[in-house]
Amino acid sequence: MSQNVCFHCGEIALEGNRWCLEIDGEEHIMCCPACKAVAETIIGSGLKDYYRHRTALPEISPQQKRSARNEVRDELKLYDEVAIQQPFVIRTTNAQQQVEAEAILVISGISCAACAWLIEHRLGQLKHVVSAKLNLTTHRLLLTWRDGDIKLSQILEEIHQLGYQAHPFSATEAEQQRVQESKTAFRRLAVAGFATMQVMMLAVPLYVGALQGILAQYEIFLRAASMLFATVVVLYSARPFFSAALRDIRTRHLTMDVPVSIAILMAYFASVWSTVNQGPEIYFDSVCMFTFFLLTGRFFEMRARHRMTQAGNNLLDLMPSAATKSCPEGDIVIPTSDIQVGDLLVIKPGQKIPADGIVESGTSAVDEAALTGEYLPIDKAQGDTLIGGTHNVESQLLMRVTATGADAELNTIMRLMDRAQHEKPAIAIFADKVASRFVAAVLIIASGIAITWSFIDPSQAFWITLAVLVVTCPCALSLATPTALTAATASLREQGFLISKGHVLEGLNQIDRIVFDKTGTLTRGELSLEQSLPAAENIDLTPKQALKIAATLEQYSNHPIARAFNSIVYFDTDNIEQVTAKGVQGRLINIDGHEDTVYRIGRADFAFPAVTLQPPIHDDRQWLLLADEKQPLYWFALSDTLRQGAIPMVKQLKDWGIKVSILTGDPSSQVEAVATTLNIDDVHKGLSPAQKLEFASRWQQQGERLMMVGDGINDVPTLARADIAVAIGQASDLTKTNADAVITNNSLTTILHALSKGKKSTRIIRQNIYWALLYNVLALPLAATGFIPPWAAAIGMSVSSLIVVGNALRLLSPNKQT
Secondary structure (H helix, E strand, C coil): CCCCECCCCCCECCCCCCEEEEECCEEEEECCHHHHHHHHHHHHCCCCCHHHHCCCCCCCCCCCCCCHHHHHHHHHHHHHCHHHHCCCEEEEECCCCCEEEEEEEEEECCCCHHHHHHHHHHHHCCCCEEEEEEECCCCEEEEEEEECCECHHHHHHHHHHCCCEEEECCHHHHHHHHHHHHHHHHHHHHHHHHHHHHHHHHHHHHHHHHHHCCCHHHHHHHHHHHHHHHHHHHHHHCHHHHHHHHHHHHHCCCCCHHHHHHHHHHHHHHHHHHHHCCCCCCCHHHHHHHHHHHHHHHHHHHHHHHHHHHHHHCHHHHCCCEEEEEECCEEEEEEHHHCCCCCEEEECCCCECCCEEEEEECCEEEECHHHHCCCCCEEECCCCEECCCCEECCCCEEEEEEECHHHCHHHHHHHHHHHHHHCCCHHHHHHHHHHHHHHHHHHHHHHHHHHHHHHHCHHHHHHHHHHHHHHHCCHHHHHHHHHHHHHHHHHHHHCCEEECCCHHHHHHCCCCEEEECHHHHHEEEEEEEEEEEECCCCCCCCHHHHHHHHHHHHCCCCCHHHHHHCCCCCCEEEEEEEECCCEEEEEEECCCCCCCEEEEEECHHHHCCCCCCCCCCCCCCEEEEEEECCCEEEEEEEEEEECCCHHHHHHHHHHCCCEEEEECCCCCCHHHHHHHHHCCCEEECCCCHHHHHHHHHHHHHCCCCEEEEECCHHHHHHHHHCCEEEEECCCCHHHHHHCCEEECCCCCCHHHHHHHHHHHHHHHHHHHHHHHHHHHHHHHHHHHCCCCCHHHHHHHHHHHHHHHHHHHHHHHCCCCCC
16 A cells, blocks of 8 residues: 555545554554544454455545545635635734734534633644634634734644634624524424434333233334334434544544443444344433433523624624715715725715724714713714714714724724633633543443453443443533523523523622623613703793703704603794704794794704803703793703612622722713712723723732623623623613623612522532432442443433422522522
């Protein structure tokens, strides 16, 4: 055989990418670690005669010499093109003046924490790869490498060789994959559930017949029917376990899929043998039930992961799909993807801003609430910055583009969010290291028991080993936490606290500091009319008439201030005009005694410019002046009121010894007013998303565990960094989806209920874990000594799971604040 051909599969073994294995004293070339791992398995199983008696490998034609690996490499080289990297790769210069590239990739094929550890560990060994951090929840890989020293295609090829697929993040592709993954998982679960019900129904007469007797022909029929249903489950529903186990064996890295696959296959083939040879026992019901339970857990985990990532994946949907470009020959409409730095874009009123830039000409108000959470639009004039994804409210603007693609502000926020999510707590790092060792321990114990019984009683070795594998499958241990979290989550959902991530309840009783955004979180996030006062003496209008006139004018305004007057009946109007950043004016008709009068409402210098006027009360409220052509008429005071339950919540948190802080992007003096009312001393205002994230990181470095409560997209990076992230129900979709929990009733006292429930759930989780460990410690030696047959092991596994579930159901009862 040629020295350039893999001894195992016959493919070309490339120079610099060869592996060697000694067989019968002779060293043979392998093309990849997978072939080497399979060959080692064959030799280690005593089947080395396979290589002696197999037919000779066929001659390889020139076309076949281009292996699948080379084809993959050619495809991945496309990602080295600068034009393709532009939307998702950002380049920076480090302290050593080296150019580093950073990208967010989506990884397909991940099944557990051990997969994440394998990818991070393998990429971390590559020279010139600075960091590789995989988020197990979103399946996103945050990758940083030294640009020029290693190519992106080489890194992607390393991931491919591990048995996974990596591709740049795309909202459209991610949504398509999510839909396809959901459909496939549901079909597998439905098949397993239907088959489990049928096999359990068929198992009842078999169990009864074992005790009271059954005719042979009926027993054969029932066993054959059970085998038919179980075969469908094994070949279709359990396929993901087998695929993942095969991949793990090839990469020589164990996950829970390996013992799960072994247990399913052993129980299935043992039952098939018993059915064909009329053996004493079959375990088709255990095979179906075991597969169904595992698929159920993974299905709900997948659904939770999809809910948490869907809006984050659609962050860039804030950008419009098209833009109006200003050219010497006229305005043209272009796709957003064709926008280049330096382009002049026309932004009309009501349109979204398609890229980051600066105002070249024009004045308007821009609504940045989607990014900053602040409800009032920001006035923009020549030279001011514009952020892509925000909304032009009032007048036309001409802007010059300064950043697109990966350099845009939206991408920066998304990158901050991912970087914060990839910062793993110590417990997660410890779990990653333990995952593969636990599986190895299970396999070693089962192997040792099999060898021992092969000497004691070979006829019982197989059944006892099977019982050990079943009894050590950590079903109760796996259910200990999620069932308690599910029950507590259901209870809190009824109280208005919707949890989306499982770690929340475990961490609630460990919180040292709760950080609040101001606008939309501690306050309602919308202006309301609080007070109206006459602006002069001898006014002919009644307060009710003045309010109705103000509402009539404001109905034509796009400014959020106008929403404070929405519930009021209007007069007939004529010649209404909105003046950017100043107010609204117009002629009103059908007002008794005041027909055809022009009224103005807005800033005092706009409503009545003849005299310099000041609000009657100097405070932090927003004051509007209504005036006609002759005199000022009425002052209207608007303000953002505190959210329901804010005052008692802060008081109770302080009584519990929990620190309370405010981090807000609002630079106004109203921040101090809110803090004074709530008796909060630690206040930081006028902060950018990066500055908020810096404060959160600093507190965590000091050993504090944080809960962040916010509502705006500018809160998302800090929410992702916090130990527990909570969003208000009126928050943006992105904020709610990236939060760990959502307050659906908009009452801040719900946080108190959640903290109390967290303490109770922690106690029950510990009880469940202790029981599951006790069960395994007691059952393992009994199964290993032959006192527990496989069928009893399956029943014991189910009973222990039911005990755990029953204990968790106690969390459904209403809790009291403690």
